[in-house]
Amino acid sequence: MAMSEKITVLTGGVGGAKLALGLANLQPPPQLAFIVNTGDDFWHLGLKICPDIDTLIYTLSGAVDPRQGWGIADDSAHVLDSLKRRYAFKAWFKLGDQDLAMHLLRTQAMREQVSLTDFTSSIARRLGIEAAILPMCDAEIPTTILTREHGELSFQDYFVKQRWQPAIQQIRYNVDKEARLSEVVREALTSADMILIAPSNPWLSIAPILAVPGLLDLLESLSVPKVAISPLVGGDAVKGPTAKIMREMGLEVSARAVARSYAGVIDGFVDDLRNPVFQLDWLRATRRDTLMTSLERKVALARDALDWARGWRA
């Protein structure tokens, strides 16, 4: 089974990309498919930008800026500087020059009616990525954030411009009538030997994927191990607003609350050693060091999670 084992992962950006890199470096190599959140996607300066897809592609192709975990290492910003300096452009979203190459190619493809799925697959192959990088949906399903201070904000307005500071009243996954589960996403789920949920933000990164019409029903119908990895370490997010959002939504800030939010979706949970122990009668759980601060630790976590889930299915 190991040689052809198929692992399909639901993932957002930076945190998910770390796990993805661990999985991609496993020996023997599993057959990997990543179903990536596109709820953060937006149009900016006439460009179609897919932050989570880009983070995953840059990470798996080795181009990523290792300090920030997103963008391209040693990128310059001459275009953005020129926009600011010469045209007084309000630059609240970072656009590196090398990063712009991706946005330009993608935007051109979108304008030529190439699907996001086809564009992503072709660009990932060109960069030598063997895993399948699958946008959760070809239709746009923009996440918006309802706040008391500012009303309804587009995702990047909330996340980047406002630095996720406004308190969230509600998160909206704006599913269009046209949105359909793509065939490649369906196939990646139905053919998987195991499904993982990356340690990404459950409400901003994973929930948008689960909002794709038909995806949740399909997931629930599958009998393979479905394992989430805790996005909380020692009761807080490694990075980003997971804990803050949980507080604002009136939830207990705990791995248990995260696991409960995945009820019906997962049957296994890899918790972090630093979190308080909990039990849920419908959930198998294991405890590991989930901090992925080096390639070795990324690979170790990926290997341990897979070994563990294989074991309890055996």
Place this chain on the structure above:
Amino acid sequence: MAMSEKITVLTGGVGGAKLALGLANLQPPPQLAFIVNTGDDFWHLGLKICPDIDTLIYTLSGAVDPRQGWGIADDSAHVLDSLKRRYAFKAWFKLGDQDLAMHLLRTQAMREQVSLTDFTSSIARRLGIEAAILPMCDAEIPTTILTREHGELSFQDYFVKQRWQPAIQQIRYNVDKEARLSEVVREALTSADMILIAPSNPWLSIAPILAVPGLLDLLESLSVPKVAISPLVGGDAVKGPTAKIMREMGLEVSARAVARSYAGVIDGFVDDLRNPVFQLDWLRATRRDTLMTSLERKVALARDALDWARGWRA
């Protein structure tokens, strides 16, 4: 009259921009409008690119690369390098990083249904340009080049990719049914005290302007001085394929043949001292050094041309 004198110029790129800079530096300053060729405009990498407008804007705002006469001085090319290196993009058209800022802003405006006229006017104002920079038309009127070797080529394919080497059989100005003379272009012509034709390529830069529906009739109806400046100096083009195209079209390579191609459009001609003397009974002509190798010479040519035409109208 001098304080409010209105000069309207039909112009292409590099050569016309030199005259434009001379005119813009006249004292007292005339009220200037430039009707700019957009037959070279094209979509590339999903971007709307207007080479002649950009050359004029960069020249008048002082950003231009003085060596090439187009593009921005000291521009880098990190985006293009990334496209080539990472994505094997075939980069036959130079796209500087600072130049890309303009293309991005314009493309966004076009996608938002802003007219090229409005976008150009707004960006020129932002860059501190007092002259009106008027695209010849808001509709696209792409010039195409019929060649024996390659069949019909888009303009930039002929001009940049093939470096204007293929022999021209025919030049086509592809006027769409929707193309209309814009109100600002009409106004710039009807209100002008004098109309100049810049020393741009008559067939590739000026003829596309004259092909805008209604423009030629309007020009012919105006009784103000209409003066062309010779694009040939010493029997050859200062830069570019003017002489080569004349040969390929079976024309004598001479200022006289250029002037005759403007029959019905102009009534005055500023010839270069180095060209053979000629006479046409319908045309007033004067002879000057038209080489604009310094700002002083640009200003001198502009001043001399205006003084001369004012004189013979008095």
